[in-house]
Amino acid sequence: MSKHVHTYDALVVGGGGAGLMAAVYLTRQPGLRTAVLSKLYPTRSHTGTAQGGISASLGNMGEEDSWEWHAFDTVKGGDYLGDQDAIEIMCREAPEVVYDLEHMGLPFSRTDDGRIAQRRFGGHTQNYGESLVRRSCYAADRTGHMILQTLYQQSIKHGVRFFDEFQVVDLLIDDGGCRGAVALELRTGDLHVFRSKALVLATGGYGRIWEITSNAITLTGDGLFVSARCGIPLEDMEFFQFHPTGIWKLGFLITEGVRGEGGILRNSEGERFMERYAPSLKDLASRDVVSRAIYKEIRAGRGIDGRRYVHLDATHLGADVIEQKLPEIADFCRIYLGIDPVTDPMPVQPTAHFAMGGIPTDIHGAVLALDGSVIRGLYAAGECACVSVHGANRLGTNSLLDLVVFGRRAGIAMADHCAAAELLPVGDDPAGRARADLERLWATAGKDGEKAAEIRREMSELMMNNVSVFRTEELLIEAKEKLAELKERADRIAIDDPSRGFNLDLTEAWETQGMVVLAQVITECALHRTESRGAHSREDFPDRDDENWLKHTLAVLRDGTVEIGYKPVSFTRFEPKEGVS
Amino acid sequence: MRVKFKIYRYQPEVREEPYFDTFEFDAEPTDRVLDGLNHIRWQMDGTLVLRRSCQQGICGSDAMRINGANRLACKVLIGDVGAKITIEPLMGFRVIKDLVVDMDDFFEQYRSVLPYMITEKPPPEVERLQSPAEREVYDDTTKCILCAACTTACPSFWSNRDFVGPAAIVQAHRFIFDSRDEGTDERLEVLGERDGVWRCRTIFNCTEACPRDIKITRAIGEVKKAIALKGA
Ligand SMILES: Cc1cc2nc3c(=O)[nH]c(=O)nc-3n(C[C@H](O)[C@H](O)[C@H](O)COP(=O)(O)OP(=O)(O)OC[C@H]3O[C@@H](n4cnc5c(N)ncnc54)[C@H](O)[C@@H]3O)c2cc1C
Ligand code: SF4
Ligand code: FES
Numbered sequence: 041m042s043k044h045v046h047t048y049d050a051l052v053v054g055g056g057g058a059g060l061m062a063a064v065y066l067t068r069q070p071g072l073r074t075a076v077l078s079k080l081y082p083t084r085s086h087t088g089t090a091q092g093g094i095s096a097s098l099g100n101m102g103e104e105d106s107w108e109w110h111a112f113d114t115v116k117g118g119d120y121l122g123d124q125d126a127i128e129i130m131c132r133e134a135p136e137v138v139y140d141l142e143h144m145g146l147p148f149s150r151t152d153d154g155r156i157a158q159r160r161f162g163g164h165t166q167n168y169g170e171s172l173v174r175r176s177c178y179a180a181d182r183t184g185h186m187i188l189q190t191l192y193q194q195s196i197k198h199g200v201r202f203f204d205e206f207q208v209v210d211l212l213i214d215d216g217g218c219r220g221a222v223a224l225e226l227r228t229g230d231l232h233v234f235r236s237k238a239l240v241l242a243t244g245g246y247g248r249i250w251e252i253t254s255n256a257i258t259l260t261g262d263g264l265f266v267s268a269r270c271g272i273p274l275e276d277m278e279f280f281q282f283h284p285t286g287i288w289k290l291g292f293l294i295t296e297g298v299r300g301e302g303g304i305l306r307n308s309e310g311e312r313f314m315e316r317y318a319p320s321l322k323d324l325a326s327r328d329v330v331s332r333a334i335y336k337e338i339r340a341g342r343g344i345d346g347r348r349y350v351h352l353d354a355t356h357l358g359a360d361v362i363e364q365k366l367p368e369i370a371d372f373c374r375i376y377l378g379i380d381p382v383t384d385p386m387p388v389q390p391t392a393h394f395a396m397g398g399i400p401t402d403i404h405g406a407v408l409a410l411d412g413s414v415i416r417g418l419y420a421a422g423e424c425a426c427v428s429v430h431g432a433n434r435l436g437t438n439s440l441l442d443l444v445v446f447g448r449r450a451g452i453a454m455a456d457h458c459a460a461a462e463l464l465p466v467g468d469d470p471a472g473r474a475r476a477d478l479e480r481l482w483a484t485a486g487k488d489g490e491k492a493a494e495i496r497r498e499m500s501e502l503m504m505n506n507v508s509v510f511r512t513e514e515l516l517i518e519a520k521e522k523l524a525e526l527k528e529r530a531d532r533i534a535i536d537d538p539s540r541g542f543n544l545d546l547t548e549a550w551e552t553q554g555m556v557v558l559a560q561v562i563t564e565c566a567l568h569r570t571e572s573r574g575a576h577s578r579e580d581f582p583d584r585d586d587e588n589w590l591k592h593t594l595a596v597l598r599d600g601t602v603e604i605g606y607k608p609v610s611f612t613r614f615e616p617k618e619g620v621s
Numbered sequence: 622m623r624v625k626f627k628i629y630r631y632q633p634e635v636r637e638e639p640y641f642d643t644f645e646f647d648a649e650p651t652d653r654v655l656d657g658l659n660h661i662r663w664q665m666d667g668t669l670v671l672r673r674s675c676q677q678g679i680c681g682s683d684a685m686r687i688n689g690a691n692r693l694a695c696k697v698l699i700g701d702v703g704a705k706i707t708i709e710p711l712m713g714f715r716v717i718k719d720l721v722v723d724m725d726d727f728f729e730q731y732r733s734v735l736p737y738m739i740t741e742k743p744p745p746e747v748e749r750l751q752s753p754a755e756r757e758v759y760d761d762t763t764k765c766i767l768c769a770a771c772t773t774a775c776p777s778f779w780s781n782r783d784f785v786g787p788a789a790i791v792q793a794h795r796f797i798f799d800s801r802d803e804g805t806d807e808r809l810e811v812l813g814e815r816d817g818v819w820r821c822r823t824i825f826n827c828t829e830a831c832p833r834d835i836k837i838t839r840a841i842g843e844v845k846k847a848i849a850l851k852g853a
Contacts, residue, residue: 081724083767084672084680142748145738145801147756147763154750179763185679186763193737227717256674292677372677375696378651493663536667539634542718545667 044225044232048201049458050074051236053208053221053263055082057184057443058422058450059242060191062405064144065451067198072458076200077223077234079207079258079547082192086244086256087443090184091295091368092161093176094141094440096134100155101174107131109166110175114438115614117163117326118396118431119574119584121276121592123610126403126427130438130445137444138177146190148179162296162324163435176437181295181368187440206232207547208262210474211239212466213270217416219464221266222474226547229540231471231478237461238454240419241267241399241407242447247280248496249559250392251504252291254283263424265554267399268561272418273410273594273605275426276397277558278565278576281434282509284330286391288349290376294369294388296436299323301361303354305334306385307342313350328433328509328575331390335509344387351385358382390509394434396575397565398426400594400607405450410596410605417457417464421450428592432574481535481549489534492549499526499552499559507563512580516567523560527600530556561595564602569593586616624648624699626657629709631716632668639716642666650700654687654708657699671720678832681768684711685720691770691830711773713782727769730785734793734811739804755800762795762840764833771827771837777820784820785812787827787837794840797847805847813848821845 050066052059055078066074076082099105110131115122142148142156149157158174166173179186195202205226212219212235220235243263247255268274284305285294299305305323307313317333318325325333338348354362359382362370366381373381399420400408407418422443429442506519530553537545571585572578594605624646631639644661655673662669671694672682678696685694686709688702699706714722765788772778772786793812796802812818818841827837 080674080680080682081728081767084674084682086675086680088766089675089677089679139744139746139748143744145796145799147759147795147799148748150751150753150756152753154752154755156748180760182764185766189763196732197737256680257676258674290676375678375698376651376653378698378700491663537670539632539668539718541634542670542721544662544670 044230045235046075046232047235047463048073048075049237050454051221051234051239052076052242053239054078054085054242054244054422055080055202056085056242056244056422057087057187057191057440058447059240060188060195061444061447062240062242062421062451062454063200064191064194064198065448066455067195067200069455072455074200075203075234076195077203077206077208077221079205079226079262081204082202083188085188086259087188088185089256090440091181092297093159093178093183093437094138094187094444095161095164095175095435095437096138096177096441097131097175098135098138098156098158098177100151101158103166103173105166105173105175107134109168109173110134110164112168112614113164114429114435115431116169117435118433120431120586120590120616121428121573121609122431123428124612124614125610126429128612129403130429130441133445134441137441137448141187141190141444144190144194146179146186148177160300161436163326164437184440187444208266209478209550210471211266211270212470213415213418216464218418219466220470222471224478224547226542229543231475233466233470235463235466236417237458237463238417238419240405240421240450240454241424242420242422243424245395245423246555246558247392249500249503249555249562250508251500252286252289252389253392254286254291254293255392260551260555261558262551262554263420264399264558268557268597271596272407272415273400273596274397274561275400275592275594276428276565277562277595278569278593279396279432279574280392280562281327281394281396281575282331282390283327283393284334284390285352285388287372287376288387288389291391292372292376293391293393294352294386298352298354298366298369301354301365302357303352305330306351306353307337308344308346309342313337326433328577331509332577334390338389349387349389352388353385354381355383355385392508394439395423396426396428396430396432396434398424401425401427403427403449404453405446406453410594412607417461419450419454421447432576478546478550481533481546482538484534485536485538487534490529490532492533492535492552495526495530495533495556496552499523499556503559507566509577511566511576511578513567516563519563520560520567523556523563527556527560557597561597561602564604565593565595568604590616622648622650622704624657625705626661627705627707628669628719630719632718648699650698652699653695654697654699654702654706655683655694657706658694658708670718679766681766684768684770684832685709686711691774693768693770693832696832711769713773713779724769726782727772727788730789731767731792733785734789735804735808736792736796738796738799738802739807740801741803749801751800759795759798761835762791764835765791765795766833768832770830770832774826774830776824776826777822781816781820783816785817787821787841790818790841790844791835791837794844797844809848809851812844813852818845818848
């Protein structure tokens with residue numbers, strides 16, 4: 041047995057918006073012992089980068105709004121793959137959670153009469169698609185930052201126990217359910233066993249699998265990897281959103297707001313090419329449509345200087361609009377590109393942004409096994425989970441909402457579970473498997489072998505070229521073969537650093553091994569789905585095929601291979617209609 | 622361009638004393654200092670450690686001394702600092718390994734100012750009202766990302782580690798001047814104590830160091846004034 045064993049009622053893995061929301065609700069239960077494990081200090085989580093806002097049909101701006109319209113937009117935006125029971129819950133509870141955040145102290149921007157201010161965002165409409173509505177509640181261009189700060193403040197107020205810089209590397213799961221987790225204490229290199237009655241995974245996304253991404257260097261999909269290794273299925277992994285306007289090479293997001301204010305996309309010939317692809321919505325067509333258009337332009341040789349980017353031109357907006365409405369973006373361009381958006385167009389390319397797929401859960405955040413039964417004591421919430429509310433494509437501002445609604449629901453459900461459940465026993469050496477994995481890596485220190493950085497580079501370039509905005513059978517099969525090689529090489533990674541404490545070399549190697557496996561899962565799912573829907577675009581199967589494909593993909597790892605299954609989509613009130621974009 | 626990174630190293634499991642290591646390589650002037658550090662880690666020496674995450678100046682992980690000034694490594698371009706770059710950990714906290722410092726005391730100071738909304742009155746069914754003008758008063762201090770660049774640039778903090786430090790005062794300011802909050806008295810009590818705001822000698826190092834351009838010295842001044850008014 042490991043020398044460090046901790047026992048809690050509830051464990052939260054991940055200190056972003058989803059994890060902290062669960063933690064706040066758990067600690068409101070008197071007598072419940074809760075701890076948060078996070079590989080980063082919680083305030084370093086990527087929730088802090090979200091700028092746009094959080095959606096809720098408050099109708100604060102003198103325009104009528106309703107949760108049913110919000111639900112319709114979400115279903116339609118997700119190309120009818122979202123589960124409508126979950127979507128209804130999310131949209132109905134949205135006003136309540138936004139008020140909840142306000143009561144916790146979140147400094148929302150305000151209307152003149154002192155209410156929460158709201159603005160427009162792509163895809164959010166009045167009266168089932170009639171016209172855009174102001175539904176996004178925001179705190180300047182720092183909404184995610186303020187959500188993260190506010191929830192961290194509340195966690196401190198309620199005395200949440202934090203284990204900062206503890207990286208979960210294995211879960212304790214067997215037929216009886218989840219019994220806890222094994223975590224590496226980064227500072228010392230020691231393994232700790234955490235026993236629990238209920239555990240929620242809230243480890244965020246995995247954009248780092250692609251070369252160009254808006255995601256932090258730490259968004260490596262650990263939660264999905266440790267789950268998949270325990271036989272838990274992953275849902276809809278072929279659906280990953282590429283945001284059309286990432287800064288060239290760096291991948292950071294240039295918010296949709298730039299095009300909302302009138303920014304225009306141009307190719308090397310100076311042409312406003314979106315007029316050809318989406319004659320009515322033009323530059324403001326949905327994210328997947330614009331990303332595909334940019335890709336096609338680049339492929340046709342109309343990238344700027346023959347390179348892999350086009351221009352986002354905001355120079356005609358004038359200095360006032362840019363300074364007042366888009367200060368952070370102007371700042372980004374000046375610092376990182378040395379250009380001024382007032383006088384120069386910005387170089388942009390599609391960037392891997394958001395995971396629609398993830399660990400399958402029910403509407404209480406409980407994780408579901410392949411047969412649809414609940415895995416006792418295991419929950420998931422936030423970007424690593426798939427409820428599924430985003431279906432095949434997420435609308436802007438719906439992710440922050442997803443985090444707080446389902447983070448809260450998971451927290452409440454876990455508290456109920458803990459009140460009734462007993463702590464399950466663990467075996468003699470619960471950290472055994474994790475220790476073997478890490479010791480194997482440690483033993484390679486200084487020896488010859490594959491370099492994790494090189495494997496990451498090859499994998500992320502491969503995924504960017506073959507498994508991103510456009511996919512074909514040929515590209516996917518090639519990716520599959522190369523990933524198999526990369527997987528083998530990843531097993532032979534050798535690290536430089538032999539030390540125990542703060543061994544970043546070791547944790548990056550471990551994360552790389554996990555990402556290669558997730559890349560294999562994504563590719564296999566994409567290969568199987570022979571249709572185009574939302575973010576998954578098959579050039580060889582360009583149409584949506586409701587007859588055969590109105591179903592969720594479930595992928596399971598078995599002895600190193602990926603097995604594919606399916607489950608039905610839940611419908612309540614909206615029948616699939618052909619999309620118009 | 623050819624660059625030379627001179628980096629503070631401390632590898633306690635291998636060597637008792639800290640030392641400097643130098644790495645030379647080719648970089649673009651538009652590369653961030655963090656890109657340079659990643660290049661070293663991934664191509665030259667995997668034992669170098671630092672904290673980093675977002676790479677875009679919002680998570681607060683990678684504050685460090687770059688040519689003597691506290692900066693976020695992801696928010697400084699190599700071309701802007703020159704071909705010779707000296708990189709050291711933040712000053713004033715114990716170094717754990719290379720550029721990684723022990724942040725426990727920093728977060729302890731942060732906690733000491735009750736950095737959360739305190740209200741007695743039950744909230745309404747909907748949002749509490751707050752006018753744009755009331756919201757504006759504390760806008761600046763909500764930007765803080767807890768990177769510690771300010772506190773570790775402060776001579777008053779270097780000479781007295783019990784000083785609560787500028788970052789914690791910024792966090793307290795954010796609530797003291799929030800019209801919805803009712804915990805001002807308690808917070809001013811903490812900050813009025815010996816190791817509170819009065820240790821600030823208005824040196825302005827903090828304001829210069831802040832990667833979020835928060836007017837820290839001004840915020841501290843406003844808190845001092847609030848305490849003085851309350852005492853009067
Ligand atoms: C640039 C950008 C802008 C965005 N803008 C918007 C927007 O305007 N509106 C919107 O709705 N959505 C937006 N999104 C999406 C949204 O911000 C994210 O989906 C969301 O913040 C994810 O939150 P999370 O809590 O699931 O994960 P994160 O905030 O990423 O947190 C993950 C947590 O898990 C921890 N963790 C990870 N692995 C481990 C491990 N092995 N062990 C222990 N801990 C671990 C990390 O330390 C971290 O605390 C944006 C995303 C990006 C990248
Ligand atoms: S006030 Fe500025 S320098 Fe200080 S911790 Fe906050 S963001 Fe960093
Ligand atoms: S890495 Fe996030 S602030 Fe620099």
